[in-house]
Amino acid sequence: MNDLSIPGSQSTPAIDGDWDRGILLMQGDSYPENSYQLFQQVFSWVERFLLESARLLTLELRLLYLNTSSIKAMMDIFDLLEEAYRDGKPVAVNWRYDLRNERVAELAEEFREDCTFPFAILALDPAASAS
């Protein structure tokens, strides 16, 4: 099984990696006790996908609060994507935020700063998120 599935908790985001569709979904707050342990799995999955598959990898992010070590981990993952993109591999990030909390969009922009690959910051439709 190539899929990655880590259920979310109050302090950790739900993480779902769909190998066949090339989509990694991360959703929720992130202030884990041991962020290295959590993000190492994500990092490895992304690394392996980029190595073994030539297909597009899209990160679908609906992250709200990130603690410092989670910020570092996300930057490492974006570095990984950036490196792959420079090697000609197709990657993309869609960071979706709730219109009621525009600050999340500003933070996503900070993350996007050093990335040259497609990195979209999109307002989440409140009607869609309610369902």
Next chain:
Amino acid sequence: MSRDQGELETLIKRLLADPDLREHPLNFALGQLWFQYRELLNRMERITRMSDAYQSMARQRELSLAERFDKQLRQLEKVARISDRYQHMMRELNIALKEAATHDPLTALANRRPLIERLKAETERCERLGHGFCVAMLDIDRFKLINDRYGHDVGDTVLIETARVMEAEVRDYDLCGRWGGEEFLIILPESVLALADDIVRRVRSAIDRMKVRVGDEVLSITISAGLAQYRGGESYSGLLNRADAALLQAKRNGRDSQQLAD
């Protein structure tokens, strides 16, 4: 290589190559010396080359370390910056949450939570220092009729306007809150009953003068109030009960009036 040295080497090469000198006793020794000299020179050149290569390798390594260090430093700065912004966001959300937890969303007045907190603090202060404090329970007269006749939107507007006027009329250190429905509570610290009576009268007459426009109609409302002064040893709920009873009496007296508790 200096010119003298170059000339010396040329001379030695010529002497060694001269067939007339081949049998000379020093010829063999000079040949050996020349050979060793060349060997030494070659070795020195090789050592120099290797040493240069090592040096350039070390330099490359140093450069890549510096590059990595710079990259880490940039990343660290960015992490700190983003982290600060997340903390800022949390702080603001906390403030909003606290506001939501302590205020009535319709009128923006304090809700029961801060009212009760303040009642506890004032009773403690009163026990300690013996200063008087009063509470006033206020109720909009025949509010249900307004809701029934004009609808809840108008009812809401009346509540909002009443709250606004009430808060404008009390003193800075009085606390006004929505106790529930159309019932409001004013906590009046450092006041005896006579002073509280005056302040509540002022509040009521300001609300009497207030006009709420509904289409072509102009609506005005009246307020009934019950006041009580804190008695030593009393619980805050006992105090509220007495104010409530006084309010009931004011209603029974025909509304649009205020009553002091015994």
